[in-house]
Amino acid sequence: MEELGGVDVGARWPDPARGEPRRVVLVGRTHAGGLRSVSRALAALEEGHAPRGLDLLCVVLVADAPGLLPLALLRRIRVIRSVARVHRVPWIPAWREGGQPRRLPAQLDRLGALVGSGAEAGKGSRS
Secondary structure (H helix, E strand, C coil), X not given: CHHHCCCCCCCCCCCHHHCCCCEEEEEEECXXXXXXXXXXXXXXXXXXXXXXXXXXXXXXXXXXXXXXXXXXXXXXXXXXXXXXXXXXXXXXXXXXXXXXXXXXXXXXXXXXXXXCCXXXXXXXXXX
C-alpha cells in the first residue's frame, strides 16, 4: 500500500536478505480471483515457501466494485480471517483510473496506524 508509505514488490515476496522490508501487508481484490490469490499466498507463507523472517502484519482486501459482496465471497473472506488479520478497504472510484480521491476512507487511517505510517494517508480528512 504505497499510499501508506509502503513498498510495492509486486506479485512476489520481499527478500529481507536483500534489504527489502520484512513486514508484509498482503493486498488483494475482493473478487474471486483476488481472494484465491490471497489464500494461495497465505498457504505459501504458512508452508515455508516464502523468504525467512517475514512478518505478516495483515491482509488488506480492496473492494473490486461498489456495493455489497455476494455471500460466496463473504464466506471466503471469513476463511481468510480465520488465519490472518483482515482490513477491508471500500470501493474508491478514483483508483480505478489511477487517480487520487479527494478524501481517503477512515479504514486507511486505521491501517496506516497499524503499518506505522502515523495515519499520514488520510491527511486529516475522513469520509
